[in-house]
Amino acid sequence: MQQITSYQGSVYGGLGDLLFKYCHAHQVPMPAQLLQVQNLERFDYQVWYLLLNELDQQLDQPALGLEIAKYVELKHLGVLGYLAQSCEHLGEALLRYHDFYRLIYDGSPLIFKQDQDHLIIGWDVPKVFTTQITNEIAIAIMYQFFRHFLHIDDVELIQVDFMHAAPKDTMIYQRYFGCPVLFSQPTAQIVLPSHILSKPIRHADQTLQDLLTAQAQTLLKELPHTTQLDERLQQAILKQLQKQKLNIEYIAVQLHTSVRQLQRHLQSQNTTFQERVQAIRQMLAFKYLQDPHLSLHEIALLLGYSEQSAFQRAFKLWTKHTPQQWRKQHLSIAPK
Incomplete structure (x- = not known):
């Protein structure tokens, strides 16, 4: 497929390895394009979108994005994953995640909203450029990031919203996230209690954080400027x-x-x-x-x-x- 690069952006190459790891573990035939993006530093979002939907059609498995996200490793998030892990508490880690999210997905921004009781993290991507599986994997990767890389095992989500219509079995999602899950919503987002921001991170390291922040800033400058x-x-x-x-x-x-x-x-x-x-x-x-x-x-x-x-x-x-x-x-x- 001819590559047309639009502001819709590119994704970090580690996400290609995540799909490769899932397919290998489940003995799923590798899409030809998945093999082509292996070892690339970045590749077009369009390719990511098509790969996810090809696997979704091929496997016809409910909540496939949630299953794929179970295989995510810190390396699949690149410098952003290690940077967030070096922070002192979740609030600081999320701030870094927000600032450098483009290193994972260079497209529409990640939106953070906070009031006294709630923190809302939303994916500001037009619905026409998403499907249920693209939203599933974005939200599920962040959820796995909280639990396994920041070692916050007791993540208490208040609500998860998806933009697309509800599938036949919605209980899969409620069991996975441990909270109410709504469909056909205006935005894909998760809602957390504000008090979770003070939760400490086990691997906090200020010196490492300074080094990784400098590296992330350098990488960010190399991306096309999105306004x-x-x-x-x-x-x-x-x-x-x-x-x-x-x-x-x-x-x-x-x-x-x-x-x-x-x-x-x-x-x-x-x-x-x-x-x-x-x-x-x-x-x-x-x-x-x-x-x-x-x-x-x-x-x-x-x-x-x-x-x-x-x-x-x-x-x-x-x-x-x-x-x-x-x-x-x-x-x-x-x-x-």
């Missing part, structure tokens, strides 16, 4: 896709900026407005093609193409395959 403008741009493109108002002049007005300023911003990221639009269309195309109830004509309209043939030409440029070929390949995986 609030990027997030607003993505939302504007998503809203205008079906209205076929995807010219840069119209989008600039929606963002309350000038065309020249928007072009300069995109140029600073080595991309163009049209490349950003195509990256979003490609991600959505993969998602829509996995829905057997959507015709190719309907998908073309959802992506803002006036004709199905235009969608087919674009898709072949992205993947070297027609939409029909890609759909047949990904819907023909027989569940076990």
Whole structure:
């Protein structure tokens, strides 16, 4: 598959090793693309998204993301994992997790909200760029991170929210997290009691933390710069896709900026407005093609193409395959 890098970002290469470890432990046939990303420092989020959904279709196993997260090791989180482990208490570790989360997933930010009684940690990724399994693994990895790497065995979650519709057996999730789990919610998030922030971490080491913080800051500077403008741009493109108002002049007005300023911003990221639009269309195309109830004509309209043939030409440029070929390949995986 041709790689199109959008602000939707990349993921840390250790996550590829996590999937490899799960497949090896369960004797699951390795997807070809999973073998290709082994030993890479980072790879595109689109690849991560497709790998998770390919495994989900292949195995047809409830709450697969929760099972995969059980195999996470500290190395799969890179310097961020070791940095958080060196902190004195959970509040400090979460602050580092928030500051350097892009080292794990360079895309939409991790959102922290706190009041007197609650701490809410949310994953600010548009629903169209997620599935149940992508949200499962993000939340479950953080939960395993609390328990096994920070050695906080008595993590008491108040609530876990997922954006997608409830599966047949929701009790799997309640047993796993030990709290109420809601579905079809606006945001994927976990809710914890505020008092948990003072829990001490067994391996606190201030000297090590200083060294790792410096390393994390260096790595963070090497990532493409993601700004609030990027997030607003993505939302504007998503809203205008079906209205076929995807010219840069119209989008600039929606963002309350000038065309020249928007072009300069995109140029600073080595991309163009049209490349950003195509990256979003490609991600959505993969998602829509996995829905057997959507015709190719309907998908073309959802992506803002006036004709199905235009969608087919674009898709072949992205993947070297027609939409029909890609759909047949990904819907023909027989569940076990």
